[in-house]
Amino acid sequence: MRILFSLLSGLLFGGGLFISGMTDTSKVQGWLDIFGAWDPTLAFVLGGAIVPMFFAWRLTGGRRPVTAAQFPPQPPVKIDPRLAIGSLLFGAGWGLAGLCPGPAIASLGYGGLFHWVFFAAMLAGMWLTPYILRTVAARQGA
């Protein structure tokens, strides 16, 4: 059951990313390019995606998900250096290639070899992160 929900969610997500043009790196870079030929499409995508999610969150009160005991609790509001630095690094890479993790997956099937190059590097970065965190923690502890 959980696998079916995941698959359906992924199909909607991938389909939405594809038809919205978010797998087209020039549209993403166009959105970020406020000093060039600015492309507002991404604002419509993000705005459109927030609407169903807003209602989905609003209806959670006093209820529970179909296959889980509870909805994910709101994490503590912690705007720490890790969140800031991580988001800044992510944004820099997002602008450089015009891809974030969702569209990176959605474009793998038809985008060609260069999408696999980006994907492999992204996986390497994700795999390395726990080691980076451990190294930093060890330095700070020493």
Added chain:
Amino acid sequence: MEPDWIWGLAGGLLIGLGGAVLLWGNGRIMGASGIIGGLVDGSARREWAERLAFLAGTFGMPLVLFPLFSDVDTHISQSAVVLIVAGLLVGVGTRLANGCTSGHGVCGISRFSLRGISATLFYLLAGGVSVLMFRHIWEII
């Protein structure tokens, strides 16, 4: 073809519906970097099958739709160096921040999460500066 913003809005609604299905079905946040990252660093443990199912859907649906659309081009950079540097930044950055455009952006903003909103402001800022530097100043992309 219809204007881009209609496709953007329609696609956005589908993305939000996908998030709602995962939230209401499995009690999970639809965050692409978290779903992939948990598989990569082994923190997903018993959830690997449902994560793979999600990724299979994300990967598969565009393949089904692709033949229905004409002149689809992802305009991806043809420089392996650019893609490797960008991929590493996206991989490390999203794991440090615990989220990307889908988790912090779509799922976070819609529940008025200050963390999600802050993260979104940071990556939008860095993304804008990145395109400014790499496209207009250094003219690499």
